[in-house]
């Protein structure tokens with residue numbers, strides 16, 4: 001690669017430019033952010049392709065090859081951001097820097113990962129020892145992660161031969177190799193309607209929610225004993241309730257939606273089977289009310305994990321040790337695009353700057369020292385992966 005092309009921008013400047021482009025999903029300008037990245041890569045002699053895969057969403061892919069053969073490593077995160085709702089101290093898409101932090105929607109989730117990934121790749125391309133490296137780095141910034149993961153799904157339809165993928169999400173630069181998933185059963189309680197003036201003639205489905213919620217709490221307490229070493233325990237919590245038909249009638253129905261978080265090793269089917277067992281006991285104890293799973297509300301999908309012994313996980317841990325960083329493996333309590341990469345059989349880890357607590361809230365921000373540190377982290381992983 002020609003090192004006399006453009007100068008590598010400062011990661012803070014690149015992040016500021018990216019946050020300035022409003023990529024709110026739905027309705028935002030993902031294409032603008034994708035083009036910014038494509039122009040950056042092309043300016044440094046890399047191939048870059050902006051792929052508008054539906055009316056609203058785009059992916060941008062850039063790749064750099066080093067020598068012949070070697071592993072194929074993917075850097076991936078997302079272009080879209082969640083809406084900037086709530087009370088912001090400063091405009092969400094006019095990034096401000098104060099006290100060593102940049103404030104703006106996407107500053108952490110996940111442009112805070114996309115920017116240092118891009119700079120790390122450019123540093124590698126321009127490094128004096130680039131000729132000694134072997135392999136290919138594919139940089140991918142995808143659309144629609146926050147709503148339907150359409151970008152990752154589309155990307156993975158023709159992304160083959162991948163030896164390792166790094167997903168950038170705010171993890172405070174902790175290395176994660178597992179994440180939780182979820183399933184959301186909607187439980188329907190069925191009683192019998194009657195005039196509210198004669199409640200004894202009916203069977204009150206709303207009253208039955210009381211013992212059902214108590215049973216769900218007891219179930220959740222049982223789940224807290226099943227600790228997965230990386231993601232913690234599974235959970236079950238009631239999230240929505242609706243019931244009754246009229247203000248003067250004994251309610252014949254009540255629906256409770258349960259958010260059941262799954263840890264690696266569990267499946268939606270195994271969790272639903274446990275809830276069916278709980279409901280069978282509930283029905284025996286609470287006749288004539290009956291409870292059954294009516295349907296499942298949408299969720300992002302199941303949990304996943306890359307084995308601790310996977311060579312790419314070991315490469316990542318070794319790279320973190322190379323730069324004196326914490327290489328302890330951890331897990332993510334929420335879902336992310338890793339689920340789709342694992343479904344495609346790709347060894348995948350998640351690591352990025354920024355804290356989980358600032359995601360999806362007003363005044364999202366990132367520590368700029370951590371942002372700069374992220375460039376070192378991504379570069380160290382790529383360097384170790386591509387060193388023969």
Ligand SMILES: [Zn+2]
Pocket residue numbers: 078109110145169170
């Ligand atoms: Zn994210």
